[in-house]
Amino acid sequence: MEQAAVLWSQLSSQMIAMVSKKPVAVKSKEPPAEQQKKSLGLDFFHWQQQILDESLFSRHELIRTLYKHPKQEMALQKQGYVIHQHSYECLGRHYVLIFYGQDLEGQNxxxxxxxxxxxIALDVATRLPIAELHHVIVxxxxxxxxxxxxxxxxxLWIQPVDKMTQRERQLTKQLQQLQQKNQN
Known part of the structure; x- marks a missing residue:
């Protein structure tokens, strides 16, 4: 439990640090440094709250997935693989865990x-048919x-997602399928 708590803390720190590196896109008469402080304060609070709100079960599942990796078959570790998790606290937050392949020349x-x-985050956001989806964390x-x-x-990549209607998601998915058929 202690190791899992430390690992979750490190992951949370990375999430907050990632948000704090995001450039400010607000137009204002204030100096850029002041704009940055205000924007970072809001973003920091938002992500800090997201992390604090994550349920213990979600934390446990994410950490358990990490701990399972060394027990995977050697061929799977060499090739790499993807696991999708969702938050049990917040329906619209989804995690995509990509375990890089050990083969340096491999596809993964x-x-x-x-x-x-x-x-990848944008692709996942488009393919998930959940109207409540608001963040994909890769x-x-x-x-x-x-x-x-x-x-x-x-x-880490955090992708905010604009909420789409179910119809918009279906049309986007159909468009992707047509583009893929066109390429083939």
């Missing part, structure tokens, strides 16, 4: 997936073994 290697986290997870110790490196 960190080098290939990491630059595309934003694109975690790129890399297990690094050094001198008998194992470290976890987590890349």
């Amino acid at each position: 290697s960190k080098a290939r997936i990491q630059p595309n986290l934003a694109k 975690l790129g997870i890399d297990f690094i073994a050094e001198a008998g110790d194992t470290f976890i490196d987590i890349d």
Whole structure:
């Protein structure tokens, strides 16, 4: 339980740090530094509240998923895989855990997936047929073994999602399918 709490704290710190790096896009007569402070204060509070509101069961499931990785088949670890989790506290918050493949030249290697986290988040947001969806959180997870110790490196992308009607989601999905057929 103590290890899980430490890991969740580290994950939460990364989420808040990610939000604090976001540039300010507010037009105002105030100096940019003041705009940044106000924007960061609101964003920081929002994400801090999101993390605090996460249920214990959601935390447990996310951490349990991380702990299961070393027990996966070696072929799966080498290839890499994706797991989808949702918040049990907030219906509209979804997590996509991407376990990078150990094969450096593979399709799911960190080098290939990491630059595309934003694109993956948008794709997940489009494909999930949930009208309440408001955030997709993508975690790129890399297990690094050094001198008998194992470290976890987590890349993070937080994608806010504009609420769509069910019809808008269906049309978007149909458009993607048509584009894919067109490419084939």
